[in-house]
Amino acid sequence: MKVKVLLSGVLVMTGSSLLVQAKAHAKESTERIEIVAKRFEYVPQEINVKMGSPVKISLSAKDVDHGLKFSDVDLEMLVKKGETKEVTFTPDKVGDFVGQCSSFCGAGHGTMKLTMHVTE
Ligand SMILES: [Cu+2]
Numbered sequence: 248m249k250v251k252v253l254l255s256g257v258l259v260m261t262g263s264s265l266l267v268q269a270k271a272h273a274k275e276s277t278e279r280i281e282i283v284a285k286r287f288e289y290v291p292q293e294i295n296v297k298m299g300s301p302v303k304i305s306l307s308a309k310d311v312d313h314g315l316k317f318s319d320v321d322l323e324m325l326v327k328k329g330e331t332k333e334v335t336f337t338p339d340k341v342g343d344f345v346g347q348c349s350s351f352c353g354a355g356h357g358t359m360k361l362t363m364h365v366t367e
Pocket residue numbers: 313314348349350351352353356357359
């Protein structure tokens with residue numbers, strides 16, 4: 248009886264550590280896209296992502312505070328001068344979406360755009 252209990256304990260432990268490993272692996276394989284925001288452009292100006300695949304979006308603000316907001320996609324970021332922020336985002340529809348700077352940064356603020364292409 249005691250042996251049985253011990254054995255099932257080992258099985259449970261092995262099962263959960265396998266699960267943890269699988270999760271860690273999934274995290275590592277998430278694609279990361281780095282975007283630099285500066286007056287008055289994003290580098291790169293276009294990104295390509297796949298519908299249903301999570302991506303880590305990293306946004307850095309070089310010179311002043313900047314933002315990135317999409318009106319048709321649930322993604323908005325605000326970054327302070329000199330800082331970097333990361334969000335994990337999963338595109339849920341196919342198309343080309345235009346994101347704009349959402350933190351006023353000067354004369355060219357209105358022209359600061361980034362296009363996200365979402366494919367199947
Ligand atoms: Cu701006």
